[in-house]
Amino acid sequence: MTRTTASMPQGRLIKPPSLLEVEHITVRFGGVRALDDASLRVNTGEIVGLIGPNGAGKTTFFNCVSGVLKPDSGRVVFDGHELGDLPPHRRSRLGLARTFQNLQLFSGLTALENLMVAVDARSQRGMLADAFRTPLARLEERKAEERARAVLHFLHLSDRADTLAGDLPVGLQRRLDLGRALVGRPRVLLLDEPAAGLDTRETAELAELLLRVRDRFNVTMLLVDHDMALVMRVCDHIYVLDFGEMLTQGPPAQIRQDETVIRAYLGEAVV
């Protein structure tokens, strides 16, 4: 879709509007280079995949983008703003949301509360307004609940609204984690191995859900996953990471046939 620029004559190539640009990121853990000069760009409306074998640096890359980890060099530019040292909560307010491989749900809160927290995080209301239940607090409370219920409904989780997140089955926890990231209406959603722990059928459902999410929430996504079926199904563009370096990039059809990718990633299965 947005890839049409690739078919244009070279001389008229227009730089597409990148929503997220990661430029020359390097991260060292002791003597090991977890990421070595890795770059990536995500255009508005795209679903971009980041794949690579275990230990290739995918999660490290993610942590740099979401602000959990500070890279040794390189920069992250989001919608024209260089993010620099911004802490995670500030990045989130700019419209950068993420999900977690190990979920990190608020297990002691109900499904509804998990989503309401995401709305709460955006409001300026402090403890004082809560203590005296000011009209503003009540209004915001009602709005937060409405918003959370709407997202629960979209994810077909309405009947689990009052279940503690920790008591939900894994498949539904994944959906709730996704919902929590969506509640704040992010512009870019970082998905860290959303198919981990799901079976084939659940993964297929997830792929459809992600496409539905893009259309409904108008959100651009960067997706890290092992599951080739999922990545090939939903991604417009794929980057391949190996030993901390970007090996190659291209549309799914091209990546599927790329010799270096097959050797590095699909590895033994093909050789």
Add this chain to the structure above:
Amino acid sequence: MSPGLRRGFLAVVALVAIVWPALLSDFSRSLATDGLIFGLIVLSLVLLTGFVGQTSFCQYSFAAVGAFTVGSLVAGHHWSFWLAMPLGVTAAAVVGALVAIPALRLTGLFLTILTVAVALFFDRFVLAPGTWDSYSGGLSPWVVGRPAFLGVNLDTSYRFYLFVLGAFALCSLLVWNFRRGKTGRVLRAIRDAEIAASTLGINLTAWKLAAFATSAGLAGLAGSLLAVSVGSVSTGGYDFIHSLGVAAVATVMGVSSVASAAAGGLFLVYGPEILRRLHVSPQWFNLVTGALLIVQLIVTPDGMVTDVQHKLQHLLQHRAARRPARAGEVDLAVAETPAGARGEAAATRPVRTGGAQ
């Protein structure tokens, strides 16, 4: 629990709490008063341990800040209690925020050890005779009289009890409002998954500081009330062992429930008293609490009060399930059904909800 039922239940509790102590002896009434004050300290732990998930062994040090501020200003400088008390609460909150600053980088056990260090620092240094006698009173305790409230002298035990009851109810309402509002959700979210909370846009530093300061402020209020309740302030009443005891009792009752505060506070004063009536030395009280703690951790890990609440809730939900669905829920079900299938949905609805009609 449904709001209506909860309101009814609270009305009964309030009535008992107001009327019953009028029938007690002066001594029992002052025990109840102190119980409510200890309840405030348990309440401060409900906020800190129950919401943020942080164990603290220095709540009595925060209480001491409130008590000694009132003691030194009222007894030493002839201030009014009504000026000294807010200052004591504020000072305790500031100390709480100061403790929270190193606490921001520590979690779990290490933070708990930090709170132990804070408690010992107050015991052995700040309040020790010779360090700051104009604050701690040195070797002689501060003697503080009862204040008047809006022109009413609080010198009788029943009046003072009602005053403390009012303060306790107000603070409980405050914490309850936190619990059901944004504050409670955000703090419990931080407790469950810190990193996820921060990537959602929650400022961990600000919220943790606020929680520590508020909790310390509550304990400080308890301290300043204790000062005028007992009538004197001396260092022995605020040592580390007291902090340990109140943390244990809060755990036994259940730190996630506001109701635990009242139960915990009353247990702290009536526990030793019951032992005395049974001709057992009240010194055994700590042992009883310890034994109870072990039993509770095995049988009801969430705490005794919390357990009772859950059982009640289950019981009520079972009954509610048999009642017809509320109008709003039915409307939603129809709205979600495609137009063609609506007749079918309407036909099945009476079957689903018909039982109680």
